[in-house]
Amino acid sequence: MGWQKLFVASATVAIASTLVWDSTAQATDLSYSKMYVFGDSLSDSGNIFNSSPQQFPTYYFNGRFSNGPNWVDYLAQDLGLTPTTFITQQGTPLPFPQIPTQSVNFAFGGATTGLDNTIAQIAPGLQQQVQAYIGGLLTTNQTADPNALYILWAGANDYLPTESTWFTPPTTANQTINNISFALNSLLNAGAKQIAVANLPSLGQLPLTFGTQDETRLNNLAQAHNLALGQTINSLSQSYNAKIVSLNFASLFADAVNNPGNYNFTNVTQGCLLVQCQNPDQFLFWDFIHPTTEGHKLLAKEAYSALRTSVPEPGEELGLLLLGVLGAASIYKRKKSLDSLALSGKIVSD
Numbered sequence: 001m002g003w004q005k006l007f008v009a010s011a012t013v014a015i016a017s018t019l020v021w022d023s024t025a026q027a028t029d030l031s032y033s034k035m036y037v038f039g040d041s042l043s044d045s046g047n048i049f050n051s052s053p054q055q056f057p058t059y060y061f062n063g064r065f066s067n068g069p070n071w072v073d074y075l076a077q078d079l080g081l082t083p084t085t086f087i088t089q090q091g092t093p094l095p096f097p098q099i100p101t102q103s104v105n106f107a108f109g110g111a112t113t114g115l116d117n118t119i120a121q122i123a124p125g126l127q128q129q130v131q132a133y134i135g136g137l138l139t140t141n142q143t144a145d146p147n148a149l150y151i152l153w154a155g156a157n158d159y160l161p162t163e164s165t166w167f168t169p170p171t172t173a174n175q176t177i178n179n180i181s182f183a184l185n186s187l188l189n190a191g192a193k194q195i196a197v198a199n200l201p202s203l204g205q206l207p208l209t210f211g212t213q214d215e216t217r218l219n220n221l222a223q224a225h226n227l228a229l230g231q232t233i234n235s236l237s238q239s240y241n242a243k244i245v246s247l248n249f250a251s252l253f254a255d256a257v258n259n260p261g262n263y264n265f266t267n268v269t270q271g272c273l274l275v276q277c278q279n280p281d282q283f284l285f286w287d288f289i290h291p292t293t294e295g296h297k298l299l300a301k302e303a304y305s306a307l308r309t310s311v312p313e314p315g316e317e318l319g320l321l322l323l324g325v326l327g328a329a330s331i332y333k334r335k336k337s338l339d340s341l342a343l344s345g346k347i348v349s350d
Helices: 003-023 047-051 071-079 096-101 126-139 174-190 215-240 249-258 293-309 314-344
Strands: 035-039 149-153 194-198 243-247 267-271 283-285
Touching: 035 071, 035 126, 071 149, 071 293, 096 126, 126 174, 149 174, 174 194, 174 215, 194 293, 215 243, 243 293, 249 267, 249 293, 283 293
Parallel strands: 035 149, 149 194, 194 243, 267 283
Antiparallel strands: none
């Protein structure tokens, strides 16, 4: 291809891309058709509550494991979405045909990344949650909505001490990461294109574990988990050409614990519920392991920021296109000068 043709082709691609960018400029603010959530009590908006005859947990807000809305509630509000719980208030699962047509929160308190649930033996783990969604797709002969946001946060229940008699926490992160990878592969194979995956805070810094003999071991497990999870996310993003956004909740928790004043916290080591506090907004934790609603607000803000960062700003997109055009023009101009010199005999052309 001649240099003139190369420049014209480059400019044409740039102009075409600019037209595509211009037509979607208003959509660069976060916009998802629906929202599907998979995980444990940190994201559960009422599934374990609705499925429990005793309406567990008590002393919590509307079935959340906190004193107010959790981070999924806040993030959904920011995105203009309203996920329903998978388990209805009547205690029954949503009929499969309804699942792909609406936002659904499948997260269950007590869920591990595998098939087990540490709260109730019959309650689902992460794998059953994902398969419930995919089962709904198969029932209606659909693929996953590529414009929906899929959220996955699980793993803490795999490692933390448990009173469960049917589940034994693993001593390494290997199986947990394999479970998460399997869940992500299932969603990606079904057609999901936009997934947010959260890592784990230092599990030895929770009110349940801080200062115990498990502190160092759990911190090391969380660190190994997060390292392997990051590698898994990078690998799957490339393999499926999908956008998998990492939510670095580990760093946020660490900063809140180390610099509580920056977040208006006065207590980051005890659960507010456990000391009968009068000012829960100044506590990071509501109980032994779950954040207060103020803590959840921070998680939602971090998640929204990470999702926004993954979407190029219109100016950035246009700047890259203009650089492409200017770069092609510069190459063409330099080549033309070299051709003139070659013709004049001042240099020898290749």
